[in-house]
Amino acid sequence: MAQHSTAEARRPSGTQTRRLRSLAIVPAYNEEGSLAQVLAEIRSADPELEIVVINDHSTDSTAEIAGAAGVSVVHLPFNVGIGGAMQTGYQYARDHGFEVAIQIDGDGQHDAAELPALLDPISRDDADMSIGTRFAGVGAYKATPGRRMGMVLFSTVARMLVKLKITDPTSGFRAVNRRGIELFARDYPHDFPEVESNVLAARHGLRIVEVPVLMRERAAGRSSVTTIRGTYFVIRILLSLFISVFRRYPKTVEDR
Amino acid sequence: MIPLRVSIAAAIAAGLLLLVIVELIRSRRLQERYALLWLLTGAVLLFFALWRGALMKVSDLVGIQYPPSALFVMAAFFILLVLLHYSTVISELAAKNLALAQRLALLENRLREEALEQEPER
Numbered sequence: 001m002a003q004h005s006t007a008e009a010r011r012p013s014g015t016q017t018r019r020l021r022s023l024a025i026v027p028a029y030n031e032e033g034s035l036a037q038v039l040a041e042i043r044s045a046d047p048e049l050e051i052v053v054i055n056d057h058s059t060d061s062t063a064e065i066a067g068a069a070g071v072s073v074v075h076l077p078f079n080v081g082i083g084g085a086m087q088t089g090y091q092y093a094r095d096h097g098f099e100v101a102i103q104i105d106g107d108g109q110h111d112a113a114e115l116p117a118l119l120d121p122i123s124r125d126d127a128d129m130s131i132g133t134r135f136a137g138v139g140a141y142k143a144t145p146g147r148r149m150g151m152v153l154f155s156t157v158a159r160m161l162v163k164l165k166i167t168d169p170t171s172g173f174r175a176v177n178r179r180g181i182e183l184f185a186r187d188y189p190h191d192f193p194e195v196e197s198n199v200l201a202a203r204h205g206l207r208i209v210e211v212p213v214l215m216r217e218r219a220a221g222r223s224s225v226t227t228i229r230g231t232y233f234v235i236r237i238l239l240s241l242f243i244s245v246f247r248r249y250p251k252t253v254e255d256r
Numbered sequence: 257m258i259p260l261r262v263s264i265a266a267a268i269a270a271g272l273l274l275l276v277i278v279e280l281i282r283s284r285r286l287q288e289r290y291a292l293l294w295l296l297t298g299a300v301l302l303f304f305a306l307w308r309g310a311l312m313k314v315s316d317l318v319g320i321q322y323p324p325s326a327l328f329v330m331a332a333f334f335i336l337l338v339l340l341h342y343s344t345v346i347s348e349l350a351a352k353n354l355a356l357a358q359r360l361a362l363l364e365n366r367l368r369e370e371a372l373e374q375e376p377e378r
Contacts, residue, residue, distance in 0.1 A: 054361075074365045077357050088358045095362060 020099040021125055024049050024115075025089030027082060028106035032065055034105050039069045042104065045112035054090050056066045056085040056210070062106075073175075089190035094185040101184075102175040110173040114213040118175045121209045124146040128206035129180045131166060131198070131212035132173035150234050151228060157238065161199060161245050166210060169195045180206055189244075192237050200245045260310050262324045266305035274298035293341055297334040306332065 002162035024042050028035050035053070042051055053066040057079040066073045074088055093101040100122055106111045114132060121127040154169045172194050176184065183204055200233060201208060277294045280286035304311045304327060305331075315326035 072369065073366065074361045076361045080354055080357055084354050084358065088361060091358055092362055092365070095366075 009069050011175050019048065020047050021088075022046075022100040022102065023093045023096070023098040024051045025054065025086065025101055025103045026051060026071075026094065026106050026125070027054045027056060027089060027103070028058060028062050028066065028086040029061060029079065029082070029085070030053065030058045030060045031106035032060040032062050034059075035062055035065050036069060038108050039066070039071060041112040042115070045115050049115070050098075050100075052089060053155065053220065054085045054089045054092075056080060056082070064084065074161060081190060081250075083188055083190035083193040086193060087184060090184040090188065093181045100175060101109075101181050105172050108214050111216060112212050114211075116172070116200065117186070117211050117213060118173065119170035120240055121211065122175050122177050125177075126207070127174045127177075127209040128202050129174060130172050131168070131206045131210050133166075133168040133171055133207065133210040134213070134215050149226065153234065154237065154241070157241055158199055158202075160242060166198055166208070168210070169198055171215075173215070176206075189240060190232055192240070195237050196240050196244050199241060203244070258311060258323045262327075263305055263308055265326070266327055267302060268300055270302035270305050274302060290341075290345070293334070293338050297331075297338065300334065301327065301331060 026035075026038065026042075031038075039051060039053070042049060051071040053071055053073045055063050055066060055073055063073065063075060073093075073247050074092060076085065076088065079254045080088075090101060095156065100119065100182075102115065102118060106110065110132065118130050118132050121130045151168060151170055155166050157167055158169055180201060183201065183206070184197065187200065189200065198208065274295070276349070277286070277291055279295050281288060304314070308323075311323050311326055315321075315323040318326070320326045329365060
């Protein structure tokens, strides 16, 4: 009974290295095969990190697994897609006053052991957003040739459009501070959000850094991107990238 | 020259269209803001069906040999406009729908967590 409140007990305030209130956002759509392990890994990597699972109307037992893990779960009333689900997570972070939000896929391809590396630039206030990058010497991540081509293409286009230098623009392993949380809670791209949200963040003047991380193959389930549909995705992403440059954006977050 | 029968048929069709639109608005099955484009469509078609000289002039101006074709072109153009208008309406609805779903999910979550927090006190 009392345990519930002791877990929530506040740490002594006024300590020098105050830890920023951080939230891990785990979007999950039919991830029953990997979700339990992902959550356990986050817990063991960083026990103080709060976790919210955004269940994008899964049809398998994702909801039960998330509920049993004792984390906060937000159930969307119908499937809204990864962009809408992520945005829900950022809205949760905004509404609950979190200072840092980290997004970690529910499919297990992001290694929770890399969390400190990802969080470091944010907590030192060197960046507003840090992106976990697959290619930076760490590990032996092998992308399919098609995906690799897509990544190179996107990073080239993004670099040309907003002078944003990112080697792995399709990475969904990211951390943002309060500025990023407020931006993404209000405005987040829909279908293939990673690439476009980087451009969005850059256009709003967020400081972005890349952090080399180890990534794994998916623990279970299938990637939402298959080779045949890949070309179609590339065209859609390119289109949205170009549009994002000409788009009118709502007023910036509290404009520093 | 425009065959008289074409003009009569077009006028009747445009008049019927206008009547149906007005009736839909009157019975509140169509909101005015969505009906505006339709009303304009019907009015323009009726205008050119009745005033045959204007249709002749317009088709002459853009180089259409057979003036009744100009009526078709106008009708097609307005249909495109209406469809485009629908796309914007659907986009807006989809955005609102998403926002509602997100708000609902977050409120549900908050409600559940607050209920959980209060339980141990009992």
